[in-house]
Amino acid sequence: VKRVALLIGLVALATVPFWVGNSYYINISSQILIYAILALGLNVLVGYAGLVTLGHAGLFGVACYAAATLINAGHNSIIVAIGAVAATLAVTAMFAVLALRATGLGFVMITVALGQIVWGIAYRWISLTNGDNGVSINVRPHPFGLALDSAPAFYWATLVVFLLTLGCMVIFVASPFGAAVRGTRDQPRRMTALGYNVWLTRFLAFLFSGFWSAIAGLLYLYYNQFVSPQTVALSASAEALLMVIAGGTATLFGPIAGAALVVIMKDVASAYIERWNFVLGAIFVLIVVFMPEGLAPGSVRLWRFVMARRQRRLPASVLTRERQS
Amino acid sequence: MNLWTILAINSVTLGGLLFLLSAGFSLIFGLMRIPNLTHGSMFMLGAYFGVTLLGLGCNFWIAALGAGLGVALFGALIERFILRRLVGAELAQVLVTLGLSFMVADACLMQWGGDPISVDTPPIGIGATHLLGVAVPTYRLIIILIAVVIAVVLWGLLDKTRLGAMIRAAVDDPAMARVCGIRVSHLFTIVFALGAGLAGFAGVIGAPILSVYPGLDQDMLPLALVVVILGGSGSLLGSLVGSFVVGFLYNFGQVIFPELAYVVLFLPMLIVLVVRPRGLFGRVTL
Numbered sequence: 068v069k070r071v072a073l074l075i076g077l078v079a080l081a082t083v084p085f086w087v088g089n090s091y092y093i094n095i096s097s098q099i100l101i102y103a104i105l106a107l108g109l110n111v112l113v114g115y116a117g118l119v120t121l122g123h124a125g126l127f128g129v130a131c132y133a134a135a136t137l138i139n140a141g142h143n144s145i146i147v148a149i150g151a152v153a154a155t156l157a158v159t160a161m162f163a164v165l166a167l168r169a170t171g172l173g174f175v176m177i178t179v180a181l182g183q184i185v186w187g188i189a190y191r192w193i194s195l196t197n198g199d200n201g202v203s204i205n206v207r208p209h210p211f212g213l214a215l216d217s218a219p220a221f222y223w224a225t226l227v228v229f230l231l232t233l234g235c236m237v238i239f240v241a242s243p244f245g246a247a248v249r250g251t252r253d254q255p256r257r258m259t260a261l262g263y264n265v266w267l268t269r270f271l272a273f274l275f276s277g278f279w280s281a282i283a284g285l286l287y288l289y290y291n292q293f294v295s296p297q298t299v300a301l302s303a304s305a306e307a308l309l310m311v312i313a314g315g316t317a318t319l320f321g322p323i324a325g326a327a328l329v330v331i332m333k334d335v336a337s338a339y340i341e342r343w344n345f346v347l348g349a350i351f352v353l354i355v356v357f358m359p360e361g362l363a364p365g366s367v368r369l370w371r372f373v374m375a376r377r378q379r380r381l382p383a384s385v386l387t388r389e390r391q392s
Numbered sequence: 393m394n395l396w397t398i399l400a401i402n403s404v405t406l407g408g409l410l411f412l413l414s415a416g417f418s419l420i421f422g423l424m425r426i427p428n429l430t431h432g433s434m435f436m437l438g439a440y441f442g443v444t445l446l447g448l449g450c451n452f453w454i455a456a457l458g459a460g461l462g463v464a465l466f467g468a469l470i471e472r473f474i475l476r477r478l479v480g481a482e483l484a485q486v487l488v489t490l491g492l493s494f495m496v497a498d499a500c501l502m503q504w505g506g507d508p509i510s511v512d513t514p515p516i517g518i519g520a521t522h523l524l525g526v527a528v529p530t531y532r533l534i535i536i537l538i539a540v541v542i543a544v545v546l547w548g549l550l551d552k553t554r555l556g557a558m559i560r561a562a563v564d565d566p567a568m569a570r571v572c573g574i575r576v577s578h579l580f581t582i583v584f585a586l587g588a589g590l591a592g593f594a595g596v597i598g599a600p601i602l603s604v605y606p607g608l609d610q611d612m613l614p615l616a617l618v619v620v621i622l623g624g625s626g627s628l629l630g631s632l633v634g635s636f637v638v639g640f641l642y643n644f645g646q647v648i649f650p651e652l653a654y655v656v657l658f659l660p661m662l663i664v665l666v667v668r669p670r671g672l673f674g675r676v677t678l
Contacts (some may be wrong), residue, residue: 119483148450175486176617177665180658183614187654194651237664301610305490312487345498352550354442355484356477 080226084219093218094290099330100222101286106310106322107236108279113308115245115319116272117252119175121304122162122182126277128189128299128309130155130284135202136195152281158185159277163270170255182304189296201295204288225286227242232279236319239275243271248272249317302344313354397526398481405486405532405601407639408539411488412594413612414619414631417545422563422626423583425482426475429489431591432613433496438463438592439604440504443511452514452596460552467588487601493609501606508605517600535597547628559583563626597609615642618661624671634671 083095105127112118133154137147166177189196196202239245250258251265251272258265288294297303306329314325336346417431441459446452470492478484517531550556562569562576570576593602605641615638623634638657645656664671 119486132477165662165665172425172427172482172486176621179427179429179619180614180621180661183617184654184658188652189657192651193653233534302494308487342498342502344494345502348494348498351494352474352488355487355491356474374503 081223083226084222087222090218093222095330095334097218097222097225097290099327100225101283101290102307102310102326102330103228103323104232104286105280105283105307106314106326107232107319108276108283109307110311110316110318110322111236111239111248111272111276111279113311114321115240115248116269116276117254118170118269118273119308120166120178121175121301121308122178122180122185123239123276123280123297123307124301124303125182125185126155126159126162126280127284127287127307128185128294129158130281131288131294131298132189132196132202134285134288135204138204138288139202146227148285151285152278155277155281155284156274159274159280160270162277163273167266167269167273181301183300186296186299186301189299198298200298201293201297203293205292212260221290225290228282228286232282233319233323235279240319244268244271302347305351306347309351309354313350339377395647400640401528403643404636405535405639408536408638409594409598409601410615410619410635410638411539411632412542412597413591414616414623414635415456415543415628416583416610417616418620418623418625418627418631419559419583420587421620423566424433424475424484424485424580424601426489427617428584428587429486429613430470430493430496431587431616432609433493433541434463434467434588434591435595435598435606435612436500436609437466437496438595439499439511439602439608440595441592442596442599443504443509443604446511456593456596459596460589462594463592464585464589468581468585470588471584476577476580479502486518493613497606497609504604506606508603510603511596511599513600531600535601538597543628545634550628555582560584579604615657618657621661621671622664627671630671 083096085091087096108153109120110122112120112123130151133228134147134151137150142150162181165181166174169177190198214220247258247263247268250261250263251268255265258268287298309324310329311322312325313328314323315321332346332350333343337343340346413435417428420426420428420431438459441462442455445455445458450458474488474492475485478488513531517529517534519530520527521526521530521533523533548556550559558569558574558581561572562574562579566576583633595608619631619634619638622637623630623632637660641657641660644654645653649656
């Protein structure tokens with residue numbers, strides 16, 4: 068049954084351009100996939116490693132800026148891809164070395180500060196980043212000779228990358244490394260006693276997460292053909308975090324659902340009201356206060372609570388775990 | 393009067409404002425272990441309240457006090473009805489404060505519009521005062537004076553009163569303080585309201601210099617964050633020293649390295665983090 072469901076899901080995803088029709092909605096679907104890749108990458112850190120970061124848009128943005136700069140310098144797409152990923156990994160390593168000095172709240176504060184540095188550079192270092200005007204690339208590049216100009220073509224390319232990401236995440240979660248990362252989240256002291264290098268495990272998880280942020284950033288740049296400081300602002304980091312938390316941390320499909328939810332909400336909300344940030348903040352507050360374990364498990368719990376009128380034990384998540392301990 | 397003197401005076405003024413902002417931030421973090429991401433919003437909200445009160449014809453200082461009180465009340469409500477529900481879930485508290493800061497920012501944009509609002513310097517602060525042969529804008533001197541007075545009052549409050557002793561006890565060991573019969577949750581509300589009120593007050597008295605605009609919260613929050621990480625949380629002396637360091641770095645950085653002002657600002661913070669993670673004068677490790 069599970070395989071059939073997966074197959075149906077795959078077919079549904081692959082045929083989106085046919086049954087959606089309108090290229091506007093195909094583009095929305097591409098956006099969802101791009102943000103799903105970012106959210107999956109962020110989930111490695113937030114969900115599996117238990118390290119909540121508010122500077123992730125910085126990493127995403129570094130990839131965008133690096134790729135845009137390289138493209139405008141006239142390099143081909145392989146060099147662009149390698150350069151953007153390498154630059155992002157270098158920045159990720161710096162982030163990780165500094166932020167992993169602390170865990171918990173200190174980690175959050177340091178990542179906020181680091182994210183703001185990236186924002187400050189994007190905004191102020193005008194000779195490099197063109198400041199508030201941002202950097203644009205003239206044409207959507209043709210990586211490996213593929214023409215990505217039409218909406219369906221871009222969607223399929225994104226879908227391939229997305230499925231690749233999902234596949235890597237499945238392997239990661241099942242792998243000994245994935246288990247080690249979860250171990251450092253739940254019982255760092257015992258992991259040390261067992262001979263694991265907790266710091267190194269976290270560092271590698273950070274790099275792994277940064278790698279997928281770079282991929283998402285690259286796709287985002289190809290999609291938008293423009294990057295500005297808005298991309299690396301604190302609110303962008305918060306949005307990414309909301310995707311992970313809204314869908315349910317440390318699950319494979321939570322971040323994807325969260326990305327879909329946020330992108331669609333943003334699209335729908337901005338069509339009716341101007342106040343997307345207010346809505347974002349309100350959703351944040353409501354989810355954290357009422358459904359700390361994420362929307363999908365949260366609604367199930369609320370439903371059961373209403374049915375049985377009995378508080379059930381909450382499933383473990385980043386937020387509830389802290390509350391219980 | 394040369395450029396450097398002006399810069400130095402501006403730095404001290406900004407340091408004074410930052411102290412008002414970060415003293416509350418630091419106390420809230422030290423006592424409640426919440427990196428209160430609404431703190432920049434409190435500063436901006438206070439400034440906007442001040443603008444409204446001034447528009448109603450209030451005296452500048454009454455407007456500043458009124459705005460401070462209003463923001464303190466707002467802070468107390470947030471603490472009592474939202475953060476209180478999440479005691480112990482620190483991460484959830486961070487996320488809630490972040491969500492609230494977005495809501496406050498957008499509500500301010502809705503209410504007061506997107507144009508920067510400039511605030512007139514109060515009459516007493518117009519003109520310059522000659523000090524040691526240097527002409528100093530009087531209003532900046534007044535801000536420095538206010539910061540010093542509030543620093544002394546806060547120090548007295550924390551060091552000499554029963555309430556201060558209770559707060560210090562709760563910062564050092566909340567569980568033990570509770571056992572001794574201190575209502576720590578009441579202290580949470582008081583400290584949160586006090587911090588918010590100070591930030592709101594700072595927003596108004598800073599308004600003639602910084603003016604009031606959307607995004608003021610995002611500009612001030614990182615500065616407060618740097619001050620607290622640099623100086624150490626839960627320590628008044630740390631906030632004071634950190635504020636002036638940041639005030640100087642920010643002003644001089646902007647002139648000497650205009651493109652890298654942010655990097656210059658955050659670099660010392662990173663160095664302190666690496667060398668001494670609890671901050672220069674910290675009582676509590678991050």
